[in-house]
Amino acid sequence: xxxxxxxxxxxxxxxxxxxxxxxxxxxxxxxxxxxxxxxxxxxxxxxxxxxxxxxxxxxxxxxxxxxxxxxxxxxxxxxxxxxxxxxxxxxxxxxxxxxxxxxxxxxxxxxxxxxxxxxxxxxxxxxxxxxxxxxxxxxxxxxxxxxxxxxxxxxxxxxxxxxxxxxxxxxxxxxxxxxxxxxxxxxxxxxxxxxxxxxxxxxxxxxxxxxxxxxxxxxxxxxxxxxxxxxxxxxxxxxxxxxxxxxxxxxxxxxxxxxxxxxxxxxxxxxxxxxxxxxxxxxxxxxxxxxxxxxxxxxxxxxxxxxxxxxxxxxxxxxxxxxxxxxxxxxxxxxxxxxxxxxxxxxxxxxxxxxxxxxxxxxxxxxxxxxxxxxxxxxxxxxxxxxxxxxxxxxxxxxxxxxxxxxxxxxxxxxxxxxxxxxxxxxxxxxxxxxxxxxxxxxxxxxxxxxxxxxxxxxxxxxxxxxxxxxxxxxxxxxxxxxxxxxxxxxx
Numbered sequence: 001x002x003x004x005x006x007x008x009x010x011x012x013x014x015x016x017x018x019x020x021x022x023x024x025x026x027x028x029x030x031x032x033x034x035x036x037x038x039x040x041x042x043x044x045x046x047x048x049x050x051x052x053x054x055x056x057x058x059x060x061x062x063x064x065x066x067x068x069x070x071x072x073x074x075x076x077x078x079x080x081x082x083x084x085x086x087x088x089x090x091x092x093x094x095x096x097x098x099x100x101x102x103x104x105x106x107x108x109x110x111x112x113x114x115x116x117x118x119x120x121x122x123x124x125x126x127x128x129x130x131x132x133x134x135x136x137x138x139x140x141x142x143x144x145x146x147x148x149x150x151x152x153x154x155x156x157x158x159x160x161x162x163x164x165x166x167x168x169x170x171x172x173x174x175x176x177x178x179x180x181x182x183x184x185x186x187x188x189x190x191x192x193x194x195x196x197x198x199x200x201x202x203x204x205x206x207x208x209x210x211x212x213x214x215x216x217x218x219x220x221x222x223x224x225x226x227x228x229x230x231x232x233x234x235x236x237x238x239x240x241x242x243x244x245x246x247x248x249x250x251x252x253x254x255x256x257x258x259x260x261x262x263x264x265x266x267x268x269x270x271x272x273x274x275x276x277x278x279x280x281x282x283x284x285x286x287x288x289x290x291x292x293x294x295x296x297x298x299x300x301x302x303x304x305x306x307x308x309x310x311x312x313x314x315x316x317x318x319x320x321x322x323x324x325x326x327x328x329x330x331x332x333x334x335x336x337x338x339x340x341x342x343x344x345x346x347x348x349x350x351x352x353x354x355x356x357x358x359x360x361x362x363x364x365x366x367x368x369x370x371x372x373x374x375x376x377x378x379x380x381x382x383x384x385x386x387x388x389x390x391x392x393x394x395x396x397x398x399x400x401x402x403x404x405x406x407x408x409x410x411x412x413x414x415x416x417x418x419x420x421x422x423x424x425x426x427x428x429x430x431x432x433x434x435x436x437x438x439x440x441x442x443x444x445x446x447x448x449x450x451x452x453x454x455x456x457x458x459x460x461x462x463x464x465x466x467x468x469x470x471x472x473x474x475x476x477x478x479x480x481x482x483x484x485x486x487x488x489x490x491x492x
Contacts, residue, residue, distance in 0.1 A: 004371050006326050007036070009043045010097055017047050017214060018197040020060035021207025026215070027052040034188060037104030037333040038324040040374035044102075046190045049215035051223040054182070057211035058229050061153040061180035064208030070150070070178060072206075074129035081125035081176060083203035088118040091199065095192055099164055100325035102189045104333040104376070105288050107326055117168035117196075119458045124176035127476065131177060131483060144489040150178035151255070151484050152231030155224050157217075157245065158193060159236045160186035160335055161291045161398075167193045169473050170234040170257075171210065177482035182230070183212045184221050188336055190214040217241070228252045232481060235259070236293070239467050257471030257481050259293060259463060261396045262424030265417040266296035266453060267439065269410055270304040272429035276451060278312045281402070284427065284453040286320065286380055289334055290343075290400035294425045294462075296453050298393060299404045300416045306406050310384055313402070314359040317380040322366040324375075329366075333376040334399060340376040343399030350383055350392055358382040360400075388419050396422070410435050418444045423465035427453045446472070 015031065016023040026047040033042035069077075088095065095117075096110040103110075133146035156170040163185055171181050185193040193212050200210050213220050225233050226248035235245045236259040249256050266284050268277045284296025301309050323329025334340045344363040351357060360381030365373050381401045386393050392403040407413045410430075417426055417439075427449040428439045440448040446464045449455050461477035463469060471481055 007039070007101075007324055007371075009101065010094055013044050013098060013191055014194040014198070015045055015047060017049055017053055017057075018194060018210070018212045019053065019057050020063075020211070021201060026050065032187060034102060034190065036101050037335050038372055038375045038377075040337070040376065044191065046187060046214050049213040049220050051219065053213050053215070054220055054223045054227065057182045057213050058153060058224070058227050060208035060211055061182055062229055064206055065150070065152060065180045067208070068206045069180065069209050074131065074178075077176060077178065078125045078128035080200075080204045081121045081128060081172060084200055084205075085118040085121040085125065087199040087203055088114060088121065088196075091195075092118075095164060095195060097326065098191050098195065100332075102191050103160065103163065103325075104335055105325050106330075106332050107328045109288060110325070113162060113165045116458065117164045120165075120168040120172040123458050124172040127479065128176040131479065133485070136487070136489075138489070141491055142489060143492050144487065147486045147488065148177070148483040149486055151482055152179060153229055154179045154181050154482065155227070155230045155233045156181055156183045157221055157225065157233065157235040157237065158183060158185040159293075160189040161288060161293070163189040164192035164196065166236055167196060169478075171196075173478045174234075174482045175205075175209065177479055179232075179482050180209045181211070182224060183210065184217075184224050185212065185214055187214060187216055222248065225249055225254075226251060230254050232256070234473070234481065237261075242469060255481065257463070257473065258469035259471075259473065260467060260469035261293045261398075262295075262422040262464060262468045263298060263394065263396050263420045264294055264296050264422070264425040264445065265298040265300045265427070267413045267417055267426070267428040268299065268301045268305060268309055269413065269428070269430040269432070269435065270302040271431045272305065273431070273451070274305060274308055274312065277309065277429040278316065280427065280429065280451075280453040281309075281313060282316055285402045286317070286331060286400050287454070289332055289378065291335060291339070291398050294447070294454070296425070296427055297397065297401070297403060299402055300407055300413050301404065302413065303406050303408050306404075310358055310382065310404060313382055317382055318359045320380050322364070322377050322379070323369060324372060331380055331400065334378055335376070337376055339398070340378060343378050343397055343401060346392060346395075346397050346399075347381055347383070347401060355386065355390075355392070356384040358384045358404075388416060394420055410439070414439060414442055418442075421467040424468035425449065
């Protein structure tokens with residue numbers, strides 16, 4: 001029997017905003033419950049900031065930009081980021097437990113997220129004192145050179161599926177380049193972005209350089225992205241919200257980085273290593289219960305191996321056990337009741353249209369585990385033999401639902417892979433290197449994986465094309481969003 005004491009809430013969860021290095025109550029004094037998705041029960045309260053709090057945070061970041069942070073040597077910024085990485089690792093278990101309680105993901109995945117967050121600060125610490133400009137040869141009578149200068153106050157709109165990782169992914173390069181940050185986490189998963197503030201302060205980050213305003217997107221997020229003193233907005237979320245953010249940022253001539261989701265294919269050709277393809281597809285669709293922008297949510301499989309692939313996937317998916325993330329279940333819950341209704345609605349619609357549901361397809365609490373009856377659980381689901389224009393193929397479901405498309409040959413696989421409005425990732429399994437590289441060249445996506453999925457890590461650029469957005473995060477490519485190039489030319 002499950003020991004529910006393992007689900008205990010750690011002490012010291014923050015319940016205030018962080019503005020100018022100080023923990024403060026929100027201007028309106030309001031707060032909202034945040035719940036454990038596995039139980040459906042509230043376990044903490046999150047402060048509800050308002051437009052006044054946003055204004056205070058942005059003003060604080062403006063002052064900090066002109067203060068010690070701007071004047072500090074790049075190597076000092078590097079040391080602060082490196083110390084932050086060490087502190088994240090020191091508090092790794094606490095951060096992971098809070099992340100699991102807040103988002104529902106299995107604790108092993110949350111631990112991996114915490115290590116990745118530490119890795120971002122470590123990686124960008126290594127580049128902070130190496131952001132150097134160029135000299136431009138104009139002949140003997142001139143000297144011309146460039147400087148890399150911070151863009152200014154940056155806004156970071158954080159999604160609910162990877163709260164700490166996405167915060168670190170944007171904040172670390174922004175800070176390395178000398179900017180200041182105002183963080184707006186998703187209301188339902190705000191806690192680790194707030195906890196990170198305490199670690200940054202302990203690492204020596206000056207007051208006001210990292211502010212966190214929690215609250216509703218319609219109030220806090222909208223005001224932040226339209227604020228005239230914000231120089232750059234980094235956004236991760238839906239296409240519809242991204243369009244709104246871009247319109248707001250355009251009014252103040254703020255630059256943007258947009259990561260807007262995907263409908264990424266896992267292509268399996270007839271000569272593929274089937275067991276490797278099965279393992280890769282399982283990871284691609286069921287990690288974090290399918291709530292991953294870059295998840296491989298479409299299986300584009302050659303007819304010659306279709307039956308074998310689906311049989312093995314059904315066998316493995318139907319064996320996954322649902323449960324509480326802190327018990328490190330195979331598959332945790334979806335993040336909220338609203339998300340569960342959205343995902344299950346897609347599947348119920350498919351059932352009503354006569355689609356072939358190979359396994360799963362129901363919202364269902366884990367059997368025999370007391371306390372999870374009201375959790376937001378969805379069975380791992382595979383829906384077979386879908387047409388190219390089916391909404392399960394074309395729309396992002398954001399849950400543990402794999403859409404299967406059958407194709408004949410590599411060319412038809414490529415056409416199917418590109419036939420959605422999205423272009424975030426793509427994966428291919430084949431023993432033919434030429435076919436793999438041709439796929440990588442012709443696939444309309446920002447990241448391509450060959451004979452694997454979710455490969456690369458922190459140093460590899462991440463971002464999409466088409467409706468998946470633009471701009472790049474991770475790696476050295478991310479830094480270009482956070483500095484501006486100034487050219488100085490002198491006659492000598």
